[in-house]
Amino acid sequence: MGQDMHSIDWQAAQWIDRMSRPVLDSETAAAFDRWILTDPRHVDSYARLSAIWQSKGLEAALAEPAHLSNANNDDDAAPSPGWWRLARGGAVASLLALACVGGAQLLVSDASYATARGGTRVVALADGSTVRMNGDTRITVRIAPWSRHVTLERGEAFFDVAHERLRGFSVDAGGASVSVLGTAFDIDRIDRDTRIIQVYRGLVSVDAGTGRQWQLPAGSGLELSGEHVRSLKGVAGAHPGWTDGWLEANDMPMLQLVERLNRTAAHPVRLADPALGDLLVTGRFQTNDPKNMLEAITAIHDLRWHDVGDHYVVER
């Protein structure tokens, strides 16, 4: 009997969670009716557990700051500002309520940052994370007491995320969304379809929509290009080379290489013939020395380059 009760409670608890989801498919709905009407004890257990689950007592207990500031002292969380520890505790419920009546603006900070071609920039976010932006890059940042969200609108950025237990950190790179707790990773929006994600520390989860999801541990990466996915290995070091002024190419199409070089170079490079963009290049180049890089690339593929005043031209 005790065992029986236990398994009924177990099922009831599962149903409470399922039935509180916003969307319910007809199969699940029918299964619920079948389950609950099979045995009056199912109704009893469901009623009591939902009374607990929906009670104000539980809500108040869950919003207690003690649970969020790691009372058992076994967290590896990076220190977070004191006001936040308070905010995500007892105040969370009232913050959410406030948000509903329109006071959210006070708590949510929105900001945009951009770099021009040729310039990089390090942005320190309010939560202690840093974003190192490559040239020709634009991001918007929204930090709320319950979430941290960045949109990479253009370009490339390296994220060093401050670890927080409760607040996730997600980056939307248009067609690929990356979410983490505390880690360091680089996202490059190469063109309309292509995103490269490289992980330097921790673990990230990438969602490319339509059920396509990957977990990437440190040292790995992913290149998403429309429907094509290529996994990248050997992501080494603590941060991507470009943050030190290096550009690493590993069988990289020339067009990609040129676009990346142009992000950091004030004097851009143009390809005289678009077909040149498909040539593959491997090497490690210093971005502050484009002439040297052009020498190397043109030597590999037997091309020529010259300076036409405000940009360089590469041709056959």
Place this chain on the structure above:
Amino acid sequence: MLSSIKAPSPEDAANGYSWDTIQSALKRYLRGRGARPDVVDDVTQETLARLVELARTQQIGSIVSLAFRIADNLVIDMHRRESRLEPEIEDDIRSEEPSLNRVLDSRRAMDIFNRCLRKMPRLRREVLIRRRINQESCRAIGDDLAMSAKAVEKHITRGMIDLRRALEQAGIDLAGQD
């Protein structure tokens, strides 16, 4: 008086279940949620009337969960109305025989929940906070904490059972309401 209500005829059954079946499940549910006997009868009657109306015009996914939801809202409305009309009398009645909801909303229940939450693994506590307070989906929680939605569901289920057990161990007898 509910016993005097004639259940609709069998051909009126909703989603293959007779109104009788749904009615007795609903009454049991309301009792389980700690509603007073008069409230149970009134709310059951009103809920069934609305359900019959809805079932005539719409496709209903889960007839039982819809019944529970309508009933929950009616109970809340009723309490709101009562406490506005007769606050003093209501308080007297309540303090004599505290309803389950009142017990679960009390400072004492909160302390019990608190102790129970502190004893849980940190991960489970975090999952419960995200699900209950932030209303995040299992999948979103799983993505953030690098585990499957199934594993998240397990933590929630386990957490609810832990909470119920903690109440029982503290002498709050949930099963003894009827």
